[in-house]
Amino acid sequence: HTHTWRCMHATGTEREYIENAIEGGLKILGFSDHTPMPYSGGYVSGSKMRMDQLEEYVDVILALQKEYEKDIEIHIGLEVEYYPAYFEELVRFTGQFPIEYYILGQHFLGNEVGDAVSSAKTTDPVILQRYCDQTIEALKTGCFSCFAHPDIIRFIGDDTIYKEQMRRICETAKELDIPLEINFLGIWQHRHYPRELFWEIAGEVGNSVVFGADAHLPGKVWNPQALGEALAIAERNHLQVLETMVRPWNW
Numbered sequence: 001h002t003h004t005w006r007c008m009h010a011t012g013t014e015r016e017y018i019e020n021a022i023e024g025g026l027k028i029l030g031f032s033d034h035t036p037m038p039y040s041g042g043y044v045s046g047s048k049m050r051m052d053q054l055e056e057y058v059d060v061i062l063a064l065q066k067e068y069e070k071d072i073e074i075h076i077g078l079e080v081e082y083y084p085a086y087f088e089e090l091v092r093f094t095g096q097f098p099i100e101y102y103i104l105g106q107h108f109l110g111n112e113v114g115d116a117v118s119s120a121k122t123t124d125p126v127i128l129q130r131y132c133d134q135t136i137e138a139l140k141t142g143c144f145s146c147f148a149h150p151d152i153i154r155f156i157g158d159d160t161i162y163k164e165q166m167r168r169i170c171e172t173a174k175e176l177d178i179p180l181e182i183n184f185l186g187i188w189q190h191r192h193y194p195r196e197l198f199w200e201i202a203g204e205v206g207n208s209v210v211f212g213a214d215a216h217l218p219g220k221v222w223n224p225q226a227l228g229e230a231l232a233i234a235e236r237n238h239l240q241v242l243e244t245m246v247r248p249w250n251w
Contacts, residue, residue, distance in 0.1 A: 001030065001032050001079070001103065001148060001181065001183075001212030001213055001214045001215070002017055002021075002029060002031050002032060002033075002213060002214075002215045002221055003031075003032070003033045003034065003079075003214075003215060003216050004017075004031065004033045004049075004057065006033055006034075006049035006050075006053050006057060007033050007034040007047055007048055007049055007216075008046060008047060008048075009046075009047055009216060010033075010215075010216035010217070011216070011217060011218075012217060012218035013218075014031070014060055014061060014064055015064060016218035017029070017215060017218045017221050018064060018068055018072060018074065019218070020218045020221045020222055021072060021221045021222060022068070022071050022072050023222070024221065024222025024224075025222070026072060026221070026222060027072060027073060028072070028073045028074075028075065029072055029073070029074050029075070029221070030074075030075040030076075030077050030101075031057075031061050031074070031075070031076055031077065032077040032078055032079045032101075032103050032148075033049055033057060033078065033079065034047055034048040034049060034078075034079050034105075035048060035049070035054075035078040035079060035080045035081075035090065035094070035102075036048055036049050036050055036051040036052075036053065036054050036090075036093075037051075037081070037083065037086055037090060037112075038051060038086050038089045038090060038093060039086065039112075039113070040085075041113075043113055045112065047107070051093070054093075054094065054097060055097065057076075058076060058097045058098060058099070061074065061076050062076070062098070075100050075101070076098060076099055076100055077099060077100055077102065077103060077145070078094065078099055078101075078102055078103075079102075079103050079104075079105040079148060080102045080103070080104060080105065080143075080144070081104075081105060081106055081107060081108060081112065082104060082106060082134060082135065082137065082138030082141070083108075083110070083111040083112060084111065084134075084137075085111040086111065087141070091143065101144075101145040102143050102144050102145065103144060103145055103146050103147070103148045103181070103212075104135065104138050104139065104144040104146070104147045104148060105148040105149060105152075106118055106131065106134060106135050106138070106152070107119065107152065109127070109130050109131060109134060110130075110134075116130070118131055118152050118153050118154070119152050119153075119154050119191075119192070120154060121154050121156050122154065122155055122156070122157070123155070123156055123157035124157070125155075125157060125158075125161050125165075127153075127155070128153060128155040128157070128161065128162065128165050129165055131153045131165075132153075132165045132166065135147065135150070135169055136168060136169060136172045139169075139172050139173060139176055139178055140172070140176070142176075144178060145178070146178060146179045146180070146181050146210050146212075147169075147173060147178060147179070147180050147181060148181045148183065148212055148214070149181060149183040149185075149186060149193055149194075149212075149214070150166075150169055150173075150180050150181070150198065151166075151193040151194055151195040151198035151199075152186075152193050153166075154192050159197060162197065163197065163201055166198055166201055167201050167204075167205065170201050170202050170204075170205040170207050171205055173207055174205050174206055174207050177208075179207070179208045179209055179210045179242050180202055180207050180208070180209050180210075181209065181210050181211070181212040182194050182199070182209050182210075182211055182212070182230040182233055182234065183212050183214050184211065184212060184213045184214055184215075184220070184223050184226035184227070184230065185213070185214035185215075185216070185220070186214075187223075187225075187226040187229050187230060188220065188223055188225065188226045194230075194233055196233070196236075199233050199234075199236075199237045199239065200237055202237060202239060203236075203237030203238045203239055207239060207240075208239070208240045208241075208242050209234055209239045209240065209241055209242065210241070210242050211227065211230050211241070213226075
């Protein structure tokens with residue numbers, strides 16, 4: 001889970017991320033920058049690469065993949081929001097390129113434009129249910145290799161409602177054998193996630209997990225402090241940690 005400058009909120013070159021990964025002893029590095037999206041009406045997102053940048057993204061990583069093949073295994077993916085209005089077109093567009101996997105990262109509800117932000121504080125159970133409904137629908141497409149920061153939804157209402165709704169996500173992920181990501185960016189920036197209550201639910205359900213650097217800075221592609229805290233979360237909640245989540249799409 002590594003980003004590039006194209007998403008407009010990360011810095012550094014791809015080479016710098018790779019060099020830091022090698023220095024940290026990583027054997028595999030997956031780039032999964034925020035996907036371009038075929039928005040309508042001329043809308044431009046402030047947190048994703050543009051449609052016309054995807055080819056360059058792929059070309060740069062393919063070249064570095066070959067250059068560093070003796071040092072590290074590099075994969076090309078995308079972090080994708082599931083927007084029903086655009087998803088089929090996105091799949092067709094990205095299918096022209098050697099994209100190996102999608103990871104689900106649902107930062108907005110609906111189709112983004114004019115809708116709720118997942119990480120905004122809310123006590124509204126309707127927002128929580130919509131987040132769960134939309135991400136469950138996404139997981140059921142068979143297009144996603146893992147669910148990045150599934151606990152990004154910032155519901156601060158009744159814990160009973162939270163547990164009831166988020167258990168639905170955990171059970172779906174378990175049924176489909178899709179791992180959930182414990183997110184390093186949330187750890188080292190002291191965000192509202194990882195949320196312990198969510199991982200307690202995941203432990204009860206028996207979900208498998210992966211660790212994601214969510215690196216927006218080259219120096220954070222390897223983060224021993226965040227790794228230690230993620231391991232502690234997994235241990236406390238009896239979660240199975242997978243070594244890798246890279247696998248072919250199911251369609």
